[in-house]
Amino acid sequence: MRIDIVTLFPRMVEEPIGESILGRARARGLIEIGVVNLRDYATGKHRVTDDYPFGGGGGMVLKPEPLFAAVEALRTPGARVVLLDPRGRRFTQAIAGELSRLTHLILLAGRYEGVDERVSAALVDDELSIGDYVLTGGELPALIVTDAVARLCPGVLGDAGAARHDSFASGLLEGPQYTRPEEFRGMRAPEVLLSGDHAKIACWRRLQALWRTWRRRPELLETAELTPAEQKLVEEFRRGKGPDESWMRSA
Numbered sequence: 572m573r574i575d576i577v578t579l580f581p582r583m584v585e586e587p588i589g590e591s592i593l594g595r596a597r598a599r600g601l602i603e604i605g606v607v608n609l610r611d612y613a614t615g616k617h618r619v620t621d622d623y624p625f626g627g628g629g630g631m632v633l634k635p636e637p638l639f640a641a642v643e644a645l646r647t648p649g650a651r652v653v654l655l656d657p658r659g660r661r662f663t664q665a666i667a668g669e670l671s672r673l674t675h676l677i678l679l680a681g682r683y684e685g686v687d688e689r690v691s692a693a694l695v696d697d698e699l700s701i702g703d704y705v706l707t708g709g710e711l712p713a714l715i716v717t718d719a720v721a722r723l724c725p726g727v728l729g730d731a732g733a734a735r736h737d738s739f740a741s742g743l744l745e746g747p748q749y750t751r752p753e754e755f756r757g758m759r760a761p762e763v764l765l766s767g768d769h770a771k772i773a774c775w776r777r778l779q780a781l782w783r784t785w786r787r788r789p790e791l792l793e794t795a796e797l798t799p800a801e802q803k804l805v806e807e808f809r810r811g812k813g814p815d816e817s818w819m820r821s822a
């Protein structure tokens with residue numbers, strides 16, 4: 572897969588995509604990530620990319636010409652063009668999964684007061700928001716989308732199964748994780764995780780994920796895929812009962 576990030580501030584995105592898992596995935600050719608300077612697609616002596624809004628008002632607006640020129644130069648058949656915008660649909664794990672199956676994703680980072688509306692009307696396929704707050708630019712949102720999408724591409728995560736157990740992947744939040752030491756400041760890691768009994772561990776993890784989701788994001792349980800035993804358990808949570816060991820034996 573290829574992801575192109577179109578921005579006026581390339582240095583804001585270059586460093587993070589060269590680090591850690593993304594950097595290694597790029598180096599191994601598992602994913603291509605391009606950083607495109609919008610100014611390269613502006614014309615005229617001063618390569619102007621923004622202008623005053625028609626009708627007045629504070630701030631500047633990104634002009635349509637450089638954005639159209641950049642996308643027209645980059646776009647390959649099947650590419651999806653996404654504008655990062657607080658007015659867009661809310662980015663989720665499900666959308667990350669959908670985008671990870673594309674061959675080419677072009678992310679447009681807005682700046683200032685935003686982007687000329689004709690970009691939304693005639694250039695982009697989708698608009699995504701990373702949440703109900705306003706940032707100074709689309710670079711951080713583009714990095715967030717890139718990171719979430721890239722880690723779902725085949726081979727990017729060392730452990731192929733890791734993403735399957737993440738929060739939201741199964742419609743639930745992930746349960747607690749522990750590592751060495753077994754005991755820290757009087758707090759012991761749960762015995763079941765040290766038991767080596769993989770079936771029991773899987774059961775415990777599922778139970779913890781259900782319980783945590785119930786406590787923190789109960790609305791996720793409305794759409795999560797649950798077995799009849801798990802549905803019964805959630806009913807018990809609703810009636811005020813917490814998780815107990817007996818469920819692990821029956822599930």
Ligand code: SAM
Nearest residue numbers: 655656681682684685700701705706708709712
């Ligand atoms: N005036 C715009 C509004 O009220 O909707 C906000 C513009 S914001 C200061 C500048 C750019 O940052 C936007 O064009 C967008 O690319 C990006 N941006 C800011 N917040 C965002 C968010 N929550 N999600 C996605 N992009 C965002």
